[in-house]
Amino acid sequence: MLLRGSFASQGRWALGDQVLSSGTNFGAAILVARLLGPHDYGCLAYAFGTWFTLLPLAKAALMQPYTLKASPLARPGWRRQTGLGATGMLLVGGGLCGILASIAVLLGVASTTGQAFAALALVSPALLLQEFWRAAGFSAGRARAVFCNDGVWAITQLVALGVVLAAHDLTPFSTLAAWGLGAAVAGVVGFVQFRVRPSNVRSGVAWLCETTRVGGWFGLSDLTYMVGSQGSVFLIGLLAGTASVGGLRSVMNLLGPAQLVTIAAESVALPAAARAVATAGPRAARRVGLAYSVVVCGAMTFYGVALAALGPHLLTLAFGSSYSPYASLVLPIALSFSVGVWAIGASITLRSLGHGRDLAGVNSLSTIVKLLLVLILGDRFGLLGATWALAGASAVTSGLVWAWHAKVVRDHSDVIGTDMSSRAIDAQNVEAEFVSQAL
Numbered sequence: 001m002l003l004r005g006s007f008a009s010q011g012r013w014a015l016g017d018q019v020l021s022s023g024t025n026f027g028a029a030i031l032v033a034r035l036l037g038p039h040d041y042g043c044l045a046y047a048f049g050t051w052f053t054l055l056p057l058a059k060a061a062l063m064q065p066y067t068l069k070a071s072p073l074a075r076p077g078w079r080r081q082t083g084l085g086a087t088g089m090l091l092v093g094g095g096l097c098g099i100l101a102s103i104a105v106l107l108g109v110a111s112t113t114g115q116a117f118a119a120l121a122l123v124s125p126a127l128l129l130q131e132f133w134r135a136a137g138f139s140a141g142r143a144r145a146v147f148c149n150d151g152v153w154a155i156t157q158l159v160a161l162g163v164v165l166a167a168h169d170l171t172p173f174s175t176l177a178a179w180g181l182g183a184a185v186a187g188v189v190g191f192v193q194f195r196v197r198p199s200n201v202r203s204g205v206a207w208l209c210e211t212t213r214v215g216g217w218f219g220l221s222d223l224t225y226m227v228g229s230q231g232s233v234f235l236i237g238l239l240a241g242t243a244s245v246g247g248l249r250s251v252m253n254l255l256g257p258a259q260l261v262t263i264a265a266e267s268v269a270l271p272a273a274a275r276a277v278a279t280a281g282p283r284a285a286r287r288v289g290l291a292y293s294v295v296v297c298g299a300m301t302f303y304g305v306a307l308a309a310l311g312p313h314l315l316t317l318a319f320g321s322s323y324s325p326y327a328s329l330v331l332p333i334a335l336s337f338s339v340g341v342w343a344i345g346a347s348i349t350l351r352s353l354g355h356g357r358d359l360a361g362v363n364s365l366s367t368i369v370k371l372l373l374v375l376i377l378g379d380r381f382g383l384l385g386a387t388w389a390l391a392g393a394s395a396v397t398s399g400l401v402w403a404w405h406a407k408v409v410r411d412h413s414d415v416i417g418t419d420m421s422s423r424a425i426d427a428q429n430v431e432a433e434f435v436s437q438a439l
Contacts (some may be wrong), residue, residue: 013143014264017134017150020262024154028161032175035165040112044172047116050103051127054096056226058128061219062088063135064270064351065211070139071271072278082136082196086212087204089132093125100124116172123180130183133190139271145193152189157182217356221363228367232374232390239375240383246389247326250319251333254311258303262341266297266348273352281413285352289405293345300341304334333388340394346405353409362404366397 024292051060062085070081097403107114125307130153160178164170191197199207237245269292276284307314311330352357370393380384 003026010138010141010143010268011265013147014138014267015261017143017147017267018260018264020147020154021150022256024157028179031161032170035170036172036175040172043111043113043116044175046113047120047172047176050100050117051120051124053133053226055127056222057219058092059131059135060222061093061215062208062211063132064218065215066132067135067139067270068214068274068352068354069211071274074245075385078140079194079196082139082194083199084203084207085136086129086132086191086196087201088196088208089128090125090198091201091204093128096124096260097121108349112172116176119173119176119180123176123183123308126184126187126306129187130190133186133194134267136190136194137197138267139274140194141271142194143268149186149190149193153182153186155182156185163331164296167369214354217360218351221356221360224360224363224367228363228370228393231367232370232386232393235371235374236378236383236386237330239378239386244383247323248329248333250315250323250382251311251326251329254307254314254330255333255337258300258337261346262296265292266344269345269348270351273348277352282349282353282409285349286405288352289345289347289349291345293342297342298346299339300338304338307334326383328384329387332384332391336387336391336394339391339398343398343401344403345395346398349405350401350408353408353412358404358408359401362400363397366393366400369393369396 003070032044036044045222066081066085070078070085073081098121099119103116104117104121109115111120125145133149134146137143137149157179160181161175163173192332233245233248236248269288273285273288276288310330311334312324312327315327315330347359350356370390373389373393373396374386376390377389379389
């Protein structure tokens with residue numbers, strides 16, 4: 001089995017990787033926004049928003065099932081599975097290229113927005129492949145390699161942006177082209193880093209068909225979660241006005257550093273849970289999920305307490321005095337996030353056991369509860385009531401996910417116990433027959 005490294009060491013490199021990638025994106029976004037101006041940056045934001053809506057679905061439907069398959073494998077099997085996965089990502093990227101190019105044509109390739117979507121279409125295969133190397137590195141316990149690959153992407157992107165700026169040719173198209181060039185270089189480097197060769201197209205298509213049987217439910221689960229999150233924000237806007245959405249988003253932005261920790265920990269925890277299932281069964285995976293929830297929720301609770309105390313001052317300092325009326329939202333938002341993190345550990349266990357359909361059902365029910373709570377409390381108590389509704393919905397979601405998680409683990413353990421008992425009975429029968437024949 002592959003050398004995995006310690007969980008803590010992998011977690012540190014994963015956190016560093018999140019800081020690197022998010023910091024690069026954040027810094028580049030500020031620079032580009034200042035230079036392009038509101039109109040052109042708005043056109044670019046449409047393309048970015050589309051990609052960052054598609055990417056989580058691709059990660060859930062394709063990369064998470066890959067992680068479950070590849071993480072327990074020895075090196076030869078891991079390389080074969082990773083080669084198939086890389087080919088699958090390029091095929092899906094090609095499909096997205098066609099879809100995004102069609103959108104660009106519909107918008108008009110002469111328009112700035114159309115050109116932004118055209119650029120996104122061209123670079124989407126490279127972006128998807130580079131994101132895949134993150135899943136591959138974490139599945140192999142090589143978080144340092146993931147950090148290095150993202151470093152190549154960041155450096156190449158920044159150099160390309162520098163060339164564009166020097167040529168005085170900064171546009172949404174050239175910005176996305178520079179971003180994609182960094183991903184393309186990192187994508188090629190990934191094959192060298194992990195000593196993996198892509199498979200043929202037929203094998204890649206077969207891998208995709210097999211993967212989406214499980215991954216489709218994972219994608220649906222994440223889609224329902226996104227509908228609940230975005231739907232609640234739109235509902236708050238309808239109930240309390242557009243300004244309230246801006247105030248809510250500003251408070252949520254204060255949780256950015258905490259979200260880096262949860263994402264980094266989850267990147268390491270899912271492969272660990274997959275290996276636990278393969279080597280020790282579902283109860284071992286449950287321990288991984290519980291450890292994630294205890295450690296990360298504890299850290300988020302500490303962060304939430306600090307945010308509740310300092311958040312009002314940070315809000316005014318970061319966004320200006322016009323956001324001070326929204327300081328009362330800090331406590332419920334921090335509580336909502338801290339409680340919501342608790343559910344991720346159970347979600348990791350359910351994913352590691354392949355129960356995407358159950359997870360999608362639980363998330364669908366949670367989404368309905370969230371929207372109803374926001375509607376009722378928001379209509380009754382305004383923006384503050386709607387925000388507390390989000391905290392209450394997080395508590396309900398955590399309870400539902402952990403309750404279903406307990407049932408699934410118990411059922412799996414019962415099946416394994418019955419199977420082991422039947423094997424023992426069969427062995428006893430064979431032994432008795434052998435003794436009787438010998439006598």
